[in-house]
Amino acid sequence: MPDVATPDFYNIESLLSEDERHVRDSVRRFVDKHVLPIASDCFEQARFPAELVPKMAELGLFGSTLTGYGCAGLNNVAYGLIMQEIERGDSGLRSFTSVQSGLVMYPIFRYGSDEQKERWLPELAKGKAIGCFGLSEPHGGSDPGAMFTTARKQGEDWVLNGSKTWITNGSIADVAVVWARTEDGVRGFLVEKGNPGYETLDIGRKFSLRTSVTSSLHFDNCRIPAENELPLARSLSAPLSCLTQARYGIAWGVIGAAMACYSEALDVAHHRTLFRELLIEKQAIQVRLADMLRRITTAQLLVLQLGRLKDAGEMHHAQVSLAKWNNVRMALDIARDARDMIGADGITLEHGPIRRMLDLETVVTYEGTQSIHQLIVGREITGAEAF
Numbered sequence: 001m002p003d004v005a006t007p008d009f010y011n012i013e014s015l016l017s018e019d020e021r022h023v024r025d026s027v028r029r030f031v032d033k034h035v036l037p038i039a040s041d042c043f044e045q046a047r048f049p050a051e052l053v054p055k056m057a058e059l060g061l062f063g064s065t066l067t068g069y070g071c072a073g074l075n076n077v078a079y080g081l082i083m084q085e086i087e088r089g090d091s092g093l094r095s096f097t098s099v100q101s102g103l104v105m106y107p108i109f110r111y112g113s114d115e116q117k118e119r120w121l122p123e124l125a126k127g128k129a130i131g132c133f134g135l136s137e138p139h140g141g142s143d144p145g146a147m148f149t150t151a152r153k154q155g156e157d158w159v160l161n162g163s164k165t166w167i168t169n170g171s172i173a174d175v176a177v178v179w180a181r182t183e184d185g186v187r188g189f190l191v192e193k194g195n196p197g198y199e200t201l202d203i204g205r206k207f208s209l210r211t212s213v214t215s216s217l218h219f220d221n222c223r224i225p226a227e228n229e230l231p232l233a234r235s236l237s238a239p240l241s242c243l244t245q246a247r248y249g250i251a252w253g254v255i256g257a258a259m260a261c262y263s264e265a266l267d268v269a270h271h272r273t274l275f276r277e278l279l280i281e282k283q284a285i286q287v288r289l290a291d292m293l294r295r296i297t298t299a300q301l302l303v304l305q306l307g308r309l310k311d312a313g314e315m316h317h318a319q320v321s322l323a324k325w326n327n328v329r330m331a332l333d334i335a336r337d338a339r340d341m342i343g344a345d346g347i348t349l350e351h352g353p354i355r356r357m358l359d360l361e362t363v364v365t366y367e368g369t370q371s372i373h374q375l376i377v378g379r380e381i382t383g384a385e386a387f
Protein backbone atom coordinates (compact mmCIF):
# COMPACT_ATOMS: atom_id res chain seq x y z
CA MET A 1 0.00 0.00 0.00
CA PRO A 2 1.46 3.40 -0.91
CA ASP A 3 2.28 5.98 1.74
CA VAL A 4 -0.94 7.88 2.21
CA ALA A 5 0.27 11.41 2.96
CA THR A 6 3.04 11.56 0.36
CA PRO A 7 2.33 8.88 -2.24
CA ASP A 8 5.30 7.40 -4.11
CA PHE A 9 3.80 4.49 -6.04
CA TYR A 10 6.79 4.01 -8.34
CA ASN A 11 9.51 4.33 -5.70
CA ILE A 12 10.69 7.61 -7.17
CA GLU A 13 12.49 7.98 -3.85
CA SER A 14 15.09 5.58 -5.20
CA LEU A 15 15.85 7.99 -8.06
CA LEU A 16 16.74 10.82 -5.69
CA SER A 17 20.20 11.47 -4.28
CA GLU A 18 20.77 11.52 -0.57
CA ASP A 19 21.13 15.31 -0.65
CA GLU A 20 17.85 15.70 -2.53
CA ARG A 21 16.06 13.50 0.00
CA HIS A 22 17.61 15.41 2.86
CA VAL A 23 16.42 18.76 1.48
CA ARG A 24 12.93 17.40 0.86
CA ASP A 25 12.66 15.90 4.33
CA SER A 26 13.74 19.06 6.11
CA VAL A 27 11.17 21.14 4.20
CA ARG A 28 8.57 18.42 4.81
CA ARG A 29 9.15 18.70 8.57
CA PHE A 30 8.95 22.49 8.39
CA VAL A 31 5.66 22.34 6.50
CA ASP A 32 4.14 19.75 8.85
CA LYS A 33 5.14 21.75 11.90
CA HIS A 34 4.68 25.35 10.82
CA VAL A 35 2.55 25.61 7.67
CA LEU A 36 -0.22 23.01 7.77
CA PRO A 37 -1.42 23.99 11.27
CA ILE A 38 -2.09 27.59 10.20
CA ALA A 39 -2.82 27.35 6.47
CA SER A 40 -6.63 27.21 6.67
CA ASP A 41 -6.85 30.08 9.17
CA CYS A 42 -4.54 32.22 7.06
CA PHE A 43 -6.70 31.46 4.02
CA GLU A 44 -9.89 32.36 5.90
CA GLN A 45 -8.37 35.58 7.23
CA ALA A 46 -6.66 36.38 3.92
CA ARG A 47 -3.43 36.72 5.85
CA PHE A 48 0.10 36.29 4.51
CA PRO A 49 2.04 34.37 7.20
CA ALA A 50 5.00 36.77 7.27
CA GLU A 51 6.24 35.15 10.48
CA LEU A 52 7.35 32.11 8.45
CA VAL A 53 9.73 34.10 6.23
CA PRO A 54 12.74 34.07 8.63
CA LYS A 55 12.34 30.33 9.22
CA MET A 56 12.21 29.69 5.48
CA ALA A 57 15.32 31.83 4.99
CA GLU A 58 17.09 29.84 7.70
CA LEU A 59 16.31 26.67 5.76
CA GLY A 60 17.88 28.25 2.65
CA LEU A 61 14.62 28.23 0.67
CA PHE A 62 15.10 31.55 -1.15
CA GLY A 63 17.19 31.55 -4.31
CA SER A 64 18.20 28.03 -3.38
CA THR A 65 19.68 27.13 -6.80
CA LEU A 66 21.91 30.21 -6.92
CA THR A 67 25.53 30.12 -5.84
CA GLY A 68 27.21 32.72 -3.62
CA TYR A 69 25.47 35.64 -1.89
CA GLY A 70 24.35 33.35 0.94
CA CYS A 71 22.37 31.07 -1.40
CA ALA A 72 22.30 27.30 -1.01
CA GLY A 73 23.54 26.31 -4.51
CA LEU A 74 21.18 23.30 -4.75
CA ASN A 75 20.38 21.46 -7.95
CA ASN A 76 17.06 21.89 -9.73
CA VAL A 77 15.56 18.62 -8.51
CA ALA A 78 16.14 19.68 -4.90
CA TYR A 79 14.56 23.05 -5.76
CA GLY A 80 11.55 21.25 -7.24
CA LEU A 81 11.17 19.12 -4.14
CA ILE A 82 11.21 22.29 -2.02
CA MET A 83 8.38 23.70 -4.13
CA GLN A 84 6.43 20.44 -3.85
CA GLU A 85 6.71 20.39 -0.09
CA ILE A 86 5.84 24.06 0.41
CA GLU A 87 2.76 23.70 -1.78
CA ARG A 88 1.76 20.56 0.13
CA GLY A 89 1.27 23.17 2.83
CA ASP A 90 -0.09 26.11 0.90
CA SER A 91 -0.11 27.40 -2.69
CA GLY A 92 0.11 31.03 -1.54
CA LEU A 93 3.31 30.40 0.39
CA ARG A 94 4.75 28.52 -2.58
CA SER A 95 3.85 31.47 -4.80
CA PHE A 96 5.69 33.79 -2.43
CA THR A 97 8.75 31.53 -2.59
CA SER A 98 8.57 31.15 -6.39
CA VAL A 99 8.45 34.91 -6.88
CA GLN A 100 11.23 35.64 -4.41
CA SER A 101 13.48 32.96 -5.94
CA GLY A 102 12.59 32.56 -9.62
CA LEU A 103 11.27 36.00 -10.48
CA VAL A 104 13.35 38.34 -8.33
CA MET A 105 16.62 36.71 -7.26
CA TYR A 106 17.09 34.87 -10.55
CA PRO A 107 16.84 37.98 -12.80
CA ILE A 108 19.09 39.98 -10.48
CA PHE A 109 21.59 37.10 -10.51
CA ARG A 110 21.43 36.54 -14.26
CA TYR A 111 20.91 40.06 -15.61
CA GLY A 112 22.09 42.34 -12.80
CA SER A 113 25.32 44.26 -12.22
CA ASP A 114 27.77 43.22 -9.49
CA GLU A 115 26.56 46.13 -7.35
CA GLN A 116 22.91 45.08 -7.76
CA LYS A 117 23.77 41.49 -6.82
CA GLU A 118 25.78 42.56 -3.76
CA ARG A 119 23.09 44.91 -2.65
CA TRP A 120 20.03 42.69 -3.04
CA LEU A 121 20.82 38.97 -3.18
CA PRO A 122 22.11 38.49 0.39
CA GLU A 123 19.15 40.41 1.82
CA LEU A 124 16.63 38.53 -0.33
CA ALA A 125 18.23 35.19 0.62
CA LYS A 126 17.91 36.10 4.30
CA GLY A 127 14.28 37.10 3.80
CA LYS A 128 15.18 40.56 5.12
CA ALA A 129 14.14 42.03 1.79
CA ILE A 130 11.13 40.90 -0.24
CA GLY A 131 10.79 41.23 -3.98
CA CYS A 132 8.08 41.27 -6.62
CA PHE A 133 8.05 40.89 -10.41
CA GLY A 134 6.00 43.29 -12.49
CA LEU A 135 5.29 42.05 -15.97
CA SER A 136 1.49 41.65 -16.38
CA GLU A 137 -0.52 44.68 -17.36
CA PRO A 138 -4.25 45.41 -17.19
CA HIS A 139 -4.84 44.92 -20.93
CA GLY A 140 -3.94 41.21 -20.72
CA GLY A 141 -1.19 39.16 -19.15
CA SER A 142 -1.05 36.51 -21.87
CA ASP A 143 0.50 38.96 -24.31
CA PRO A 144 3.39 40.61 -22.44
CA GLY A 145 4.95 41.76 -25.71
CA ALA A 146 2.12 44.31 -26.05
CA MET A 147 3.52 46.22 -23.10
CA PHE A 148 2.36 49.79 -22.42
CA THR A 149 4.60 50.66 -19.47
CA THR A 150 7.44 52.85 -20.74
CA ALA A 151 10.88 53.85 -19.53
CA ARG A 152 12.42 56.98 -21.04
CA LYS A 153 15.93 58.25 -20.48
CA GLN A 154 16.09 61.76 -18.98
CA GLY A 155 19.68 62.80 -18.39
CA GLU A 156 21.26 59.99 -16.37
CA ASP A 157 17.91 58.75 -15.01
CA TRP A 158 15.12 56.56 -16.27
CA VAL A 159 11.50 57.75 -15.97
CA LEU A 160 8.82 55.05 -15.75
CA ASN A 161 5.16 55.49 -16.60
CA GLY A 162 2.40 52.89 -16.65
CA SER A 163 0.77 50.18 -14.53
CA LYS A 164 1.28 46.55 -13.70
CA THR A 165 -1.42 44.40 -12.22
CA TRP A 166 -1.87 41.10 -10.39
CA ILE A 167 1.59 41.36 -8.88
CA THR A 168 2.41 38.84 -6.14
CA ASN A 169 4.09 40.46 -3.09
CA GLY A 170 3.50 43.91 -4.69
CA SER A 171 2.81 46.05 -1.61
CA ILE A 172 5.15 44.14 0.71
CA ALA A 173 8.09 44.20 -1.69
CA ASP A 174 11.20 46.22 -0.91
CA VAL A 175 12.28 45.90 -4.51
CA ALA A 176 10.22 45.44 -7.67
CA VAL A 177 11.71 43.94 -10.83
CA VAL A 178 9.77 45.95 -13.40
CA TRP A 179 9.69 45.39 -17.15
CA ALA A 180 9.13 48.39 -19.39
CA ARG A 181 9.35 49.34 -23.03
CA THR A 182 12.19 51.65 -24.05
CA GLU A 183 13.19 53.02 -27.45
CA ASP A 184 15.52 50.01 -27.70
CA GLY A 185 13.05 47.33 -26.67
CA VAL A 186 12.04 45.80 -23.34
CA ARG A 187 14.34 46.41 -20.37
CA GLY A 188 14.24 45.45 -16.68
CA PHE A 189 14.50 47.90 -13.78
CA LEU A 190 14.81 47.66 -10.01
CA VAL A 191 12.33 50.01 -8.38
CA GLU A 192 12.59 50.43 -4.64
CA LYS A 193 9.74 50.79 -2.22
CA GLY A 194 9.07 54.44 -1.42
CA ASN A 195 10.58 55.72 -4.68
CA PRO A 196 8.65 58.91 -5.58
CA GLY A 197 6.15 58.26 -8.36
CA TYR A 198 5.81 54.57 -7.43
CA GLU A 199 2.67 53.36 -5.65
CA THR A 200 1.05 50.02 -4.97
CA LEU A 201 -2.56 49.11 -4.33
CA ASP A 202 -3.66 45.74 -3.00
CA ILE A 203 -6.24 43.72 -4.90
CA GLY A 204 -9.00 42.65 -2.52
CA ARG A 205 -12.02 40.33 -2.61
CA LYS A 206 -9.89 37.47 -3.91
CA PHE A 207 -11.27 33.99 -3.39
CA SER A 208 -8.05 32.39 -4.51
CA LEU A 209 -4.49 32.58 -3.19
CA ARG A 210 -5.79 34.42 -0.16
CA THR A 211 -2.59 33.87 1.83
CA SER A 212 -0.59 35.70 -0.81
CA VAL A 213 -0.48 39.48 -1.23
CA THR A 214 -1.48 40.58 -4.75
CA SER A 215 -1.23 44.21 -5.84
CA SER A 216 -1.18 46.58 -8.74
CA LEU A 217 1.90 48.77 -9.27
CA HIS A 218 1.61 52.32 -10.58
CA PHE A 219 4.38 54.44 -12.08
CA ASP A 220 3.71 58.12 -12.53
CA ASN A 221 6.85 59.85 -13.77
CA CYS A 222 8.76 57.52 -11.49
CA ARG A 223 12.40 58.57 -11.73
CA ILE A 224 15.06 55.97 -10.98
CA PRO A 225 18.84 56.18 -11.36
CA ALA A 226 20.55 54.65 -14.39
CA GLU A 227 22.28 52.07 -12.17
CA ASN A 228 18.88 50.51 -11.38
CA GLU A 229 18.56 49.16 -14.90
CA LEU A 230 19.39 45.45 -15.20
CA PRO A 231 22.34 45.81 -17.61
CA LEU A 232 22.21 42.35 -19.19
CA ALA A 233 18.46 42.19 -19.87
CA ARG A 234 18.20 43.32 -23.49
CA SER A 235 14.78 42.17 -24.73
CA LEU A 236 11.50 40.44 -23.87
CA SER A 237 13.39 37.15 -23.77
CA ALA A 238 14.78 38.23 -20.37
CA PRO A 239 11.42 38.28 -18.50
CA LEU A 240 10.36 35.18 -20.45
CA SER A 241 13.46 33.34 -19.17
CA CYS A 242 12.37 34.24 -15.63
CA LEU A 243 8.91 32.82 -16.33
CA THR A 244 10.54 29.55 -17.37
CA GLN A 245 12.16 29.34 -13.92
CA ALA A 246 8.90 30.04 -12.12
CA ARG A 247 6.85 27.69 -14.30
CA TYR A 248 9.35 24.93 -13.63
CA GLY A 249 8.79 25.39 -9.89
CA ILE A 250 5.02 25.46 -10.32
CA ALA A 251 5.07 22.14 -12.17
CA TRP A 252 6.67 20.60 -9.07
CA GLY A 253 4.72 22.61 -6.50
CA VAL A 254 1.24 21.57 -7.54
CA ILE A 255 2.14 17.91 -6.96
CA GLY A 256 2.24 18.80 -3.28
CA ALA A 257 -1.29 20.24 -3.43
CA ALA A 258 -2.52 17.15 -5.28
CA MET A 259 -0.87 14.81 -2.77
CA ALA A 260 -2.60 16.60 0.09
CA CYS A 261 -6.02 16.34 -1.60
CA TYR A 262 -5.56 12.69 -2.50
CA SER A 263 -4.51 11.73 1.01
CA GLU A 264 -7.46 13.55 2.55
CA ALA A 265 -9.97 11.96 0.16
CA LEU A 266 -8.48 8.55 0.91
CA ASP A 267 -8.65 9.16 4.64
CA VAL A 268 -12.30 10.21 4.50
CA ALA A 269 -13.18 7.22 2.29
CA HIS A 270 -11.58 4.94 4.87
CA HIS A 271 -13.86 6.21 7.60
CA ARG A 272 -17.19 7.04 5.96
CA THR A 273 -19.89 4.35 5.92
CA LEU A 274 -22.59 4.70 3.27
CA PHE A 275 -25.08 2.07 2.13
CA ARG A 276 -23.73 -0.19 4.96
CA GLU A 277 -20.20 -0.19 3.56
CA LEU A 278 -17.11 1.92 3.87
CA LEU A 279 -16.64 4.27 0.94
CA ILE A 280 -13.29 2.61 0.13
CA GLU A 281 -15.21 -0.59 -0.64
CA LYS A 282 -17.14 1.08 -3.46
CA GLN A 283 -15.83 0.45 -6.94
CA ALA A 284 -16.52 3.98 -8.14
CA ILE A 285 -14.54 5.44 -5.24
CA GLN A 286 -11.62 3.10 -5.87
CA VAL A 287 -11.59 4.05 -9.54
CA ARG A 288 -11.44 7.73 -8.58
CA LEU A 289 -8.63 7.17 -6.06
CA ALA A 290 -6.71 5.01 -8.53
CA ASP A 291 -7.08 7.71 -11.14
CA MET A 292 -5.73 10.32 -8.73
CA LEU A 293 -2.71 8.15 -7.99
CA ARG A 294 -2.15 7.51 -11.69
CA ARG A 295 -2.09 11.21 -12.40
CA ILE A 296 0.12 12.11 -9.42
CA THR A 297 2.61 9.39 -10.37
CA THR A 298 2.75 10.54 -13.98
CA ALA A 299 3.31 14.12 -12.85
CA GLN A 300 6.08 13.07 -10.45
CA LEU A 301 7.98 11.21 -13.15
CA LEU A 302 7.49 14.04 -15.61
CA VAL A 303 9.04 16.71 -13.38
CA LEU A 304 11.84 14.49 -12.19
CA GLN A 305 13.03 13.99 -15.77
CA LEU A 306 12.45 17.71 -16.45
CA GLY A 307 14.67 18.52 -13.46
CA ARG A 308 17.38 16.15 -14.65
CA LEU A 309 17.28 17.84 -18.07
CA LYS A 310 17.47 21.27 -16.42
CA ASP A 311 20.45 20.21 -14.33
CA ALA A 312 22.14 18.94 -17.49
CA GLY A 313 21.45 22.29 -19.21
CA GLU A 314 19.21 20.54 -21.76
CA MET A 315 15.73 21.67 -20.73
CA HIS A 316 13.61 23.39 -23.38
CA HIS A 317 11.00 25.95 -22.38
CA ALA A 318 8.29 24.04 -24.30
CA GLN A 319 8.98 21.05 -22.04
CA VAL A 320 8.32 23.33 -19.08
CA SER A 321 5.06 24.43 -20.70
CA LEU A 322 3.90 20.86 -21.11
CA ALA A 323 4.75 20.10 -17.48
CA LYS A 324 3.07 23.24 -16.13
CA TRP A 325 -0.06 22.56 -18.16
CA ASN A 326 -0.22 18.84 -17.33
CA ASN A 327 0.58 19.10 -13.65
CA VAL A 328 -1.62 22.06 -12.79
CA ARG A 329 -4.54 20.49 -14.64
CA MET A 330 -3.86 17.25 -12.76
CA ALA A 331 -3.83 19.02 -9.38
CA LEU A 332 -6.92 21.11 -10.08
CA ASP A 333 -8.91 18.06 -11.22
CA ILE A 334 -7.81 16.08 -8.17
CA ALA A 335 -8.68 18.95 -5.82
CA ARG A 336 -12.17 19.22 -7.30
CA ASP A 337 -12.71 15.46 -7.16
CA ALA A 338 -11.40 15.23 -3.58
CA ARG A 339 -13.74 18.05 -2.59
CA ASP A 340 -16.64 16.08 -4.04
CA MET A 341 -15.62 12.82 -2.35
CA ILE A 342 -15.70 14.54 1.03
CA GLY A 343 -19.29 15.60 0.28
CA ALA A 344 -20.83 18.65 1.95
CA ASP A 345 -18.08 18.75 4.58
CA GLY A 346 -15.72 19.28 1.67
CA ILE A 347 -16.95 22.81 1.10
CA THR A 348 -15.67 23.92 4.50
CA LEU A 349 -12.16 24.83 5.57
CA GLU A 350 -12.26 21.91 8.01
CA HIS A 351 -10.88 20.07 4.99
CA GLY A 352 -8.12 21.13 2.62
CA PRO A 353 -9.48 20.48 -0.90
CA ILE A 354 -11.75 23.56 -1.20
CA ARG A 355 -8.81 25.81 -0.30
CA ARG A 356 -6.50 23.91 -2.65
CA MET A 357 -9.08 24.02 -5.43
CA LEU A 358 -9.62 27.76 -5.13
CA ASP A 359 -5.88 28.41 -4.99
CA LEU A 360 -5.26 26.24 -8.03
CA GLU A 361 -7.71 28.39 -10.01
CA THR A 362 -4.99 31.04 -9.83
CA VAL A 363 -2.18 28.60 -10.50
CA VAL A 364 -3.84 27.41 -13.70
CA THR A 365 -4.10 31.06 -14.85
CA TYR A 366 -0.85 32.70 -13.78
CA GLU A 367 2.52 32.05 -15.35
CA GLY A 368 0.74 31.27 -18.61
CA THR A 369 -2.80 29.95 -18.83
CA GLN A 370 -3.45 26.41 -20.01
CA SER A 371 -4.25 27.69 -23.52
CA ILE A 372 -0.99 29.62 -23.70
CA HIS A 373 1.02 26.54 -22.75
CA GLN A 374 -0.88 24.43 -25.26
CA LEU A 375 -0.04 27.01 -27.92
CA ILE A 376 3.64 27.00 -26.92
CA VAL A 377 3.74 23.20 -27.29
CA GLY A 378 1.71 23.47 -30.50
CA ARG A 379 4.23 25.91 -31.95
CA GLU A 380 7.02 23.50 -31.05
CA ILE A 381 5.28 20.63 -32.84
CA THR A 382 4.19 22.52 -35.94
CA GLY A 383 6.58 25.43 -36.28
CA ALA A 384 3.52 27.64 -36.76
CA GLU A 385 2.72 30.44 -34.30
CA ALA A 386 -1.00 30.39 -33.42
CA PHE A 387 -1.28 32.85 -30.53
Ligand SMILES: Cc1cc2nc3c(=O)[nH]c(=O)nc-3n(C[C@H](O)[C@H](O)[C@H](O)COP(=O)(O)OP(=O)(O)OC[C@H]3O[C@@H](n4cnc5c(N)ncnc54)[C@H](O)[C@@H]3O)c2cc1C
Nearest residue numbers: 133134135136140141142166167168362366367369371387
Ligand atom coordinates in the same frame (compact mmCIF):
# COMPACT_ATOMS: atom_id res chain seq x y z
C1 LIG B 1 -3.08 35.71 -7.83
C2 LIG B 1 -2.28 36.09 -9.03
C3 LIG B 1 -0.93 36.41 -8.90
C4 LIG B 1 -0.19 36.82 -10.02
N1 LIG B 1 1.11 37.20 -9.87
C5 LIG B 1 1.78 37.80 -10.90
C6 LIG B 1 3.08 38.36 -10.71
O1 LIG B 1 3.68 38.25 -9.62
N2 LIG B 1 3.67 39.02 -11.74
C7 LIG B 1 3.05 39.16 -12.96
O2 LIG B 1 3.64 39.79 -13.83
N3 LIG B 1 1.82 38.63 -13.16
C8 LIG B 1 1.18 37.96 -12.18
N4 LIG B 1 -0.08 37.45 -12.36
C9 LIG B 1 -0.75 37.68 -13.65
C10 LIG B 1 -0.84 36.43 -14.49
O3 LIG B 1 0.40 36.08 -15.01
C11 LIG B 1 -1.91 36.69 -15.57
O4 LIG B 1 -3.15 36.68 -14.93
C12 LIG B 1 -1.88 35.67 -16.68
O5 LIG B 1 -0.74 35.82 -17.49
C13 LIG B 1 -3.12 35.77 -17.58
O6 LIG B 1 -3.34 37.08 -17.96
P1 LIG B 1 -4.80 37.74 -17.79
O7 LIG B 1 -5.28 37.42 -16.43
O8 LIG B 1 -4.69 39.16 -18.17
O9 LIG B 1 -5.73 36.94 -18.80
P2 LIG B 1 -5.80 37.21 -20.39
O10 LIG B 1 -4.42 37.27 -20.94
O11 LIG B 1 -6.69 38.37 -20.63
O12 LIG B 1 -6.50 35.88 -20.90
C14 LIG B 1 -7.92 35.68 -20.83
C15 LIG B 1 -8.27 34.34 -21.46
O13 LIG B 1 -7.92 34.35 -22.83
C16 LIG B 1 -7.16 33.18 -23.14
N5 LIG B 1 -6.22 33.50 -24.20
C17 LIG B 1 -5.26 34.46 -24.20
N6 LIG B 1 -4.61 34.47 -25.38
C18 LIG B 1 -5.13 33.47 -26.13
C19 LIG B 1 -4.87 32.97 -27.43
N7 LIG B 1 -3.91 33.49 -28.20
N8 LIG B 1 -5.62 31.95 -27.88
C20 LIG B 1 -6.56 31.40 -27.11
N9 LIG B 1 -6.88 31.83 -25.86
C21 LIG B 1 -6.16 32.85 -25.38
C22 LIG B 1 -6.45 32.83 -21.85
O14 LIG B 1 -6.07 31.46 -21.85
C23 LIG B 1 -7.52 33.16 -20.82
O15 LIG B 1 -8.41 32.07 -20.70
C24 LIG B 1 -0.83 36.91 -11.29
C25 LIG B 1 -2.16 36.54 -11.42
C26 LIG B 1 -2.88 36.13 -10.32
C27 LIG B 1 -4.32 35.72 -10.48
